[in-house]
Amino acid sequence: MIKKIDNITIDIISARLKNVVSPLDIIKWLNNFEENEIKYAIDIASNLTVYTSYEIEEVINNSLNILFPTLKPNDVLIINPIGNFGKSGSMVTYFFQKTDFHRKHKNKVKMLPTVNNFKPESNKNYFLVLLDDFVGSGNSVKTYFESEINLIKDKFEYISFIGVAGMEQGIKLINPIFDRIEIPKSNIFKKAFSSEASYFGYRNYTEHREFCFKYGKKLTSPKVRKDKTVKFLNALGYENSQALVSFSHGSPNNTLPIIWSNKNNWFPLIPRFFSDKISVSKEFRKSISYELSILKEFGSENLQNEFFTHQIKKGKRNFSSVSKIDFSIYAIIKLSRSGFTEINICQKLGILTKDYEQILEIGKERGIFNQGNNLTLFGLEIYQDAKKCIKRKKRNFEYESADYFAVKETNYLPRTFNGKS
Known part of the structure; x- marks a missing residue:
């Protein structure tokens, strides 16, 4: 069955997600659900708070x-990121290095x-800053502090924690640990x-909760109690966090699993794990290859x-083909x-930041990008030409699966605007 949703709704969700997710990926995510449940999925996506890299840097x-x-x-x-390399803490370190504060100091x-091998010099005053993007239950931060910091805390003038966002309950848990916590x-x-909370109206959230729990049970592993009863503690986010927060680089596991999981062939809205991002990257690269074949x-x-x-030279004949740089430049323009x-672009292409910068430099030599890394007039011209x-x-394009939504065009003229007819 072809399910339908109008362009206005997709545009609203896309804007709410700050264009971190493409309209097609929103459609694919909505296709996870039964048709009569789409209204709940739209409500969930519309109430998801997403932080872009610029917002993370600013915080x-x-x-x-x-x-x-x-x-x-x-x-x-x-500066000490919480978590192992590749996790959210080390990702936030990347954003820290791009701040004006870092450049200045x-x-x-x-x-x-x-900080296991940290050795202070006697003539210096040391301040420890623990860094992470999100505080969920607060347990991981508390555990990290107790195992890694507690024994050496006297080496610092004071110890602070900086987070981009967090859950009220988790922040209350870690508040006594630190001298200072900074989260807006x-x-x-x-x-x-x-x-x-009032995401879905006061005392009017039961149906949304049941909807998320129904799928959350399928996307998370249950815990078996001593009496052999099964409880799905993580069906609404790690330790029942019930978070509706994601970042441009991924979702914390405290967020509802229907947002980030890829278990059981689930298509995530904003993936969490590196393997999920690789999968999304592969799909994107396929679509770019297809478009280049058309061009x-x-x-x-x-x-x-x-x-x-x-x-490419074959015998007496010469052929032109797409180089890796050509592919990357076209993908960067599109994204x-x-x-x-x-x-986000680096994640989609599966490349490092230094590779991204090198590709842009070649694009500048071709006159496609300017010194501000934006498209030149020539770059805009070839983009519009390709489009x-x-x-x-x-024109006769159909989605890969017949179960994907068919986007229907709607012409909408409001009867009132700013209170005027």
């Missing part, structure tokens, strides 16, 4: 300026993946299905010159025009 930068408005000559900041900052009040959330066959001379620079940030070419050849 970290502002928090550091609040904690350390001035630094004396002998002051040293030790680079010589006074040391980033340590672990606006970024502290209550449980999605708490009677104190190869039907594209203009400009498109042929820019995206098929690899020359940047869709509002994706640098970190028109692909649109012409995709």
Whole structure:
């Protein structure tokens, strides 16, 4: 059965998710659910708070300026991400390095993946800052502090924690541990299905909870009690966190599993694990390859010159083909025009930041990007050219699965606007 949803709804959800998720991926995610449940899924997505890389940088930068408005000559900041390499803590370290605070105080900052072997110098004042993107239950932060920090806490003038967002309950748990915690009040959330929250209207959340729990049971592993009864403690997020928060680089496991899981062929809205992101990256690369094949066959001379620079000689004949750089430049153009940030683009393409920067430099040499890493007029011209070419050849396009939504066009003229008819 072809399920239908209008473009306006997709645009609203996409805007709510700050274009971190493409409209097609929203449609694929909605296809996880039964048709009569779509309204609940739309409500969940519409109430999901997503933080972009720029917002993460801003929160970290502002928090550091609040904690350390001035630094004396002998002051040293030790920045320690919570969690192992590749987890959210180390990802936040990447954002920290891009802040104005880091650029300004680079010589006074040391980033340590672990403080186990930390040895202070007698003539310096050390301040420890633990860094993470999200506080869920608070248990992982508390456990980390007790196992890694507690025995050496006297080596520091004081110890603070910086987070981008968190759950009210988890922050209360870790509050006594630190001398100072910096998380914007606006970024502290209550449980999605708490009677104190108002995501779905006061005391009107039962159906949404049952909907999320129904799928959450399928997407998480149950815990077997001593009496052999089964309880799904994580069906609404790790330890029943019931979070509705995600980041451009991924979702915490405290968030509802229907958002991030890829278990049992589930298509995630914003994946959590690195393997999920690789899977999404593979699908995206397939779509780019398909579009380039169309451009190869039907594209203009400009498109042929820019995206098929690899020359192959077979006998007396020469052929042009897509090089790795051509592929990457075209993908970056597509993603940047869709509002994706640098970190999102790197994840989609499965490349490192330094590779991304090198690709942009080659794009600048071709006149596609300017010094601000934005498209030049020529870059915009070939982007529009490619877009028109692909649109012409995709008029009869159908989604890979017959179960995907068919987006229907709607013409909507409001009867009132700003209270006026």
